[in-house]
Amino acid sequence: MVILYWLLLFLMLVGIVGAVVPGIPGSSLILIAIVVWGAVTGFSSLGVPLGVAILVLLLSIGIDFLATYWGAKQAGASKWGQIGAIAGLFIGIFGLLPALPIGGPLLGIIAGPLVGAIIGEFLYRRELEFEPRAKLALKAGLGIVLGSLIGNLIQGVLAIATVVVFVFATWPPTAGL
Numbered sequence: 001m002v003i004l005y006w007l008l009l010f011l012m013l014v015g016i017v018g019a020v021v022p023g024i025p026g027s028s029l030i031l032i033a034i035v036v037w038g039a040v041t042g043f044s045s046l047g048v049p050l051g052v053a054i055l056v057l058l059l060s061i062g063i064d065f066l067a068t069y070w071g072a073k074q075a076g077a078s079k080w081g082q083i084g085a086i087a088g089l090f091i092g093i094f095g096l097l098p099a100l101p102i103g104g105p106l107l108g109i110i111a112g113p114l115v116g117a118i119i120g121e122f123l124y125r126r127e128l129e130f131e132p133r134a135k136l137a138l139k140a141g142l143g144i145v146l147g148s149l150i151g152n153l154i155q156g157v158l159a160i161a162t163v164v165v166f167v168f169a170t171w172p173p174t175a176g177l
Contacts, residue, residue: 004036005037008037009163009167011029011030011032011033012029012030012033013163014029015027015028015033015163016156016159016163018159019060019155019156019159020156021106021152022106022110023109026155026156026159027053027056027060027155027158027162030053030056030159030162031056031057034046034053035050038050041170045170046169049162049165049166049169049170053166056158056162060159063154063155064148064151064155067147067154068085068144068148068151069147071144071146071150072117072147074143075139075140075141075142076136076140076143077140077144078121078124078140080120080121080124081121081137081140081141082120084118084119084123085114085117085144086113087116087120088112088115088116088117088119089113092108092109092111092113093112094108095108113144113148114141114142114144115141116141117137117145118137118140118141119137121136122134122137
């Protein structure tokens with residue numbers, strides 16, 4: 001039982017990393033670990049941690065969209081820039097997977113949305129001359145990526161809080177105190 005507890009805590013630590021690093025499951029891993037622990041222990045003393053984990057999972061989904069939207073809005077990005085960022089994310093993940101099997105998808109997750117947003121915004125602003133068009137596209141791309149990074153940091157803090165709540169709720173019974 002103690003070994004399972006430590007394995008689940010390790011899974012939760014991976015979930016914390018995943019809340020910050022794109023491409024790794026985050027809050028969902030933490031929720032799964034809490035549900036597994038609950039199934040093993042009969043969900044005794046897990047009401048608050050389980051509720052917090054579900055709330056954090058729902059908040060994480062909302063934060064992801066809102067932070068990206070906020071970054072795009074602050075930078076003056078159009079829908080084309082946002083669509084470009086999403087397309088760049090998928091192309092970056094799957095396009096770099098065969099070319100760079102180790103690190104390629106992670107690099108694609110980081111660079112894909114930036115390049116996609118810049119291209120999308122550049123194509124949308126056809127009425128401008130090249131230099132102002134390129135500057136605006138770069139600003140929009142950076143805004144979208146910055147918003148995503150801020151969202152990931154907030155998700156990381158929420159994930160840490162969820163794990164802390166779980167540990168406080170389960171540590172004394174598990175340690176036999």
